[in-house]
Amino acid sequence: MFTIDIRPDKLSEEMLDYSRKLGQGMENLMNAGDIDTGVTPREAVYREDKLVLYRYQTPAGVTPKPVPLLIVYALVNRPYMTDIQENRSTIKGLLATGQDVYLIDWGYPDHADRALTLDDYINGYIDRCVDHIREAHGVDQINILGICQGGAFSLCYSALHQDKVRNLVTMVTPVDFKTPDNLLSTWVQNVDIDLAVDTMGNIPGELLNWTFLSLKPFSLTGQKYVNMVDLLGEPEQVKNFLRMEKWIFDSPDQAGETFRQFIKDFYQKNGFIEGAVEIGGQAVTLKDVTCPILNIYALQDHLVPPDSSRALKGRTGSKDYTELAFPGGHIGIYVSGKAQKEVTPAIGNWLNERS
Amino acid sequence: MTDAVTFGNDWLELQRRYWEGWTDLSRRASGAAAPTANPWEAALDHWWKAVSPATPDLGRDFMTRIMDQGKSFFALADGYLKNLAAMSGGGLRGGAADGWTAVSRTLEDMQKAFTGGLQGGDNASRRLMAFWELPYDNWQRLVSSMSLVPGDVLRNMPHNHLNQALSAPGLGYTREEQAQYQDLMRRGIEYQQALQDYMQFFSGLGAKSVSRMRDFLEAQDKPIESARGLYDSWVSCCEQVYGEEVRTAEYARISGRLINAQMAVKQRMAIMVDEALGALNMPTRSELRTLQDRLQETRREYKALRHEVDALKRQLAGGTGGPRPALVNTAPKAAPRKTPAARKVAPKPAPSK
Numbered sequence: 001m002f003t004i005d006i007r008p009d010k011l012s013e014e015m016l017d018y019s020r021k022l023g024q025g026m027e028n029l030m031n032a033g034d035i036d037t038g039v040t041p042r043e044a045v046y047r048e049d050k051l052v053l054y055r056y057q058t059p060a061g062v063t064p065k066p067v068p069l070l071i072v073y074a075l076v077n078r079p080y081m082t083d084i085q086e087n088r089s090t091i092k093g094l095l096a097t098g099q100d101v102y103l104i105d106w107g108y109p110d111h112a113d114r115a116l117t118l119d120d121y122i123n124g125y126i127d128r129c130v131d132h133i134r135e136a137h138g139v140d141q142i143n144i145l146g147i148c149q150g151g152a153f154s155l156c157y158s159a160l161h162q163d164k165v166r167n168l169v170t171m172v173t174p175v176d177f178k179t180p181d182n183l184l185s186t187w188v189q190n191v192d193i194d195l196a197v198d199t200m201g202n203i204p205g206e207l208l209n210w211t212f213l214s215l216k217p218f219s220l221t222g223q224k225y226v227n228m229v230d231l232l233g234e235p236e237q238v239k240n241f242l243r244m245e246k247w248i249f250d251s252p253d254q255a256g257e258t259f260r261q262f263i264k265d266f267y268q269k270n271g272f273i274e275g276a277v278e279i280g281g282q283a284v285t286l287k288d289v290t291c292p293i294l295n296i297y298a299l300q301d302h303l304v305p306p307d308s309s310r311a312l313k314g315r316t317g318s319k320d321y322t323e324l325a326f327p328g329g330h331i332g333i334y335v336s337g338k339a340q341k342e343v344t345p346a347i348g349n350w351l352n353e354r355s
Numbered sequence: 356m357t358d359a360v361t362f363g364n365d366w367l368e369l370q371r372r373y374w375e376g377w378t379d380l381s382r383r384a385s386g387a388a389a390p391t392a393n394p395w396e397a398a399l400d401h402w403w404k405a406v407s408p409a410t411p412d413l414g415r416d417f418m419t420r421i422m423d424q425g426k427s428f429f430a431l432a433d434g435y436l437k438n439l440a441a442m443s444g445g446g447l448r449g450g451a452a453d454g455w456t457a458v459s460r461t462l463e464d465m466q467k468a469f470t471g472g473l474q475g476g477d478n479a480s481r482r483l484m485a486f487w488e489l490p491y492d493n494w495q496r497l498v499s500s501m502s503l504v505p506g507d508v509l510r511n512m513p514h515n516h517l518n519q520a521l522s523a524p525g526l527g528y529t530r531e532e533q534a535q536y537q538d539l540m541r542r543g544i545e546y547q548q549a550l551q552d553y554m555q556f557f558s559g560l561g562a563k564s565v566s567r568m569r570d571f572l573e574a575q576d577k578p579i580e581s582a583r584g585l586y587d588s589w590v591s592c593c594e595q596v597y598g599e600e601v602r603t604a605e606y607a608r609i610s611g612r613l614i615n616a617q618m619a620v621k622q623r624m625a626i627m628v629d630e631a632l633g634a635l636n637m638p639t640r641s642e643l644r645t646l647q648d649r650l651q652e653t654r655r656e657y658k659a660l661r662h663e664v665d666a667l668k669r670q671l672a673g674g675t676g677g678p679r680p681a682l683v684n685t686a687p688k689a690a691p692r693k694t695p696a697a698r699k700v701a702p703k704p705a706p707s708k
Contacts (some may be wrong), residue, residue, distance in 0.1 A: 006435065009583055115652075183601065185600055
């Protein structure tokens with residue numbers, strides 16, 4: 001069978017149409033202006049060093065639940081992904097279910113932050129944010145939602161401070177860092193992390209970008225831009241695309257000592273599985289996490305493979321463990337239309353049943 | 356409307372004429388001549404050079420990427436039509452049989468080009484082959500972003516004549532300095548070799564993805580009816596081949612060596628810069644890091660002490676108000692609660708609209 005049936009006249013039409021879109025799209029692109037991110041009203045309630053703790057405004061007609069929810073985002077990339085645009089906002093969805101939402105914005109570490117360790121982040125910054133929220137609400141425990149690396153931090157935090165955590169939600173969180181399909185882990189095994197950190201001080205965000213783009217270079221740095229031309233005719237679509245593009249390349253540098261410890265203990269020594277994580281002089285043991293856990297992972301996740309997240313099952317001390325598999329990718333789990341309908345309400349309902 | 360957009364319209368007009376030329380050809384009897392000149396790429400480049408300085412940073416990089424990839428897409432369609440025309444001896448018959456042969460020819464050209472059997476290659480082959488330069492292109496962007504000078508200056512650093520010099524021991528008062536330069540050169544050479552290995556790794560994969568594309572097309576039940584379909588299939592085949600190869604231990608070793616070699620060069624350079632700063636009686640990076648470490652340790656201790664003081668104050672005040680202590684003390688050490696740097700907002704009810 002002949003599997004190519006491209007008629008010359010149709011092809012010419014297709015290419016002319018593409019050219020027209022490209023030509024017309026130039027103007028929309030040049031008129032796109034500044035790209036705004038973060039849509040839900042919020043106020044800064046606590047600051048420390050470069051960290052800002054935000055509290056989001058509860059929508060009219062919604063009564064917030066008594067147990068507040070703290071979102072712990074990764075140090076990699078920026079947390080506005082969770083609130084990127086009006087119709088694609090995890091935070092908006094959570095507020096609608098009655099969660100009183102707080103979020104930690106880590107800011108952009110510079111060389112003055114190079115010596116920050118995992119102890120400083122987990123037993124320092126996160127713990128002080130948790131205490132601030134507990135005090136503000138007069139509660140002993142709060143709910144925590146950890147995202148990606150922030151999920152790993154949240155697991156560590158919960159293991160070390162279980163008494164302050166009512167419920168834990170982990171989203172696209174790596175637990176077993178050495179599953180066979182984990183490309184990032186395969187690559188990093190031969191990297192001399194000590195040399196990199198000793199040389200660079202902080203690890204540049206560009207190095208992380210390069211690593212992530214190298215996972216699928218043809219799709220992420222090639223095909224995406226060809227497909228983009230289809231959207232260039234719509235100014236709003238252009239803005240949405242540019243917003244995502246901004247997020248992808250908006251990569252803060254990583255505080256050197258934290259990066260050193262995270263890569264060596266988690267990626268190279270598979271710390272959660274092998275029991276190789278020690279923070280602030282204390283061993284981190286997943287069995288010490290005893291609160292209810294909702295573990296959400298994405299079935300097409302190329303950064304954190306599903307098996308890496310699923311490894312949490314049976315490894316904690318929780319008697320109330322739930323998994324939610326989302327048919328999408330690492331980013332789609334926050335920004336896709338499907339995620340707005342399925343993931344966010346599921347988190348809200350799960351928390352409401354337990355708070 | 357700006358001049359830039361006017362030029363865009365000119366470009367569109369050229370496009371229209373060019374592609375309509377192909378459409379006309381497909382409607383005529385054989386013997387007609389195919390459009391030979393390909394005006395769009397040069398015109399597009401010219402236009403972009405004129406307007407890009409006025410484009411915002413984010414938009415500029417973004418458009419450059421769109422156009423680079425758009426050229427690959429255009430070249431695919433262009434090459435396909437030219438192969439079709441060459442087969443028909445003038446005029447374009449189209450049809451599934453000719454379409455398959457035209458694509459096969461393009462794939463053959465690419466295969467030859469990837470394996471070095473075709474010098475130069477036509478525009479389509481070159482553009483699609485360039486696809487496999489993306490991994491190196493991305494690396495070069497990274498190196499460039501971490502350097503004072505654009506591009507990867509070490510890539511083409513000559514070193515053949517240096518081997519002898521590098522093996523000669525330093526002499527005299529500047530012995531240590533000579534040794535440092537020798538070490539820098541050695542690290543530079545190691546980086547070049549690591550980079551060559553990295554590029555070599557990808558050089559064989561282009562031919563592999565052409566074979567994969569052929570297998571993919573042969574296994575298809577549904578015919579591909581558009582240039583975009585063809586392009587997407589090519590991307591998918593490249594991605595599959597890439598995905599299989601980069602998960603191997605060999606690639607992990609090659610990419611790890613590349614990063615380590617780049618860091619080793621930077622490390623030696625940083626030491627030399629530090630020494631120069633020291634000679635000028637200026638603070639060095641090394642001194643600064645020592646201070647950062649000491650300061651952070653002091654801050655850590657200070658915050659812990661502050662936490663203890665707060666806890667004692669609460670106890671003295673009757674244990675009410677303020678953050679409550681952990682119900683079960685699992686904190687690794689005295690977990691700090693407040694810091695002088697912290698600015699707290701008084702608790703208040705949940706804000707609402």
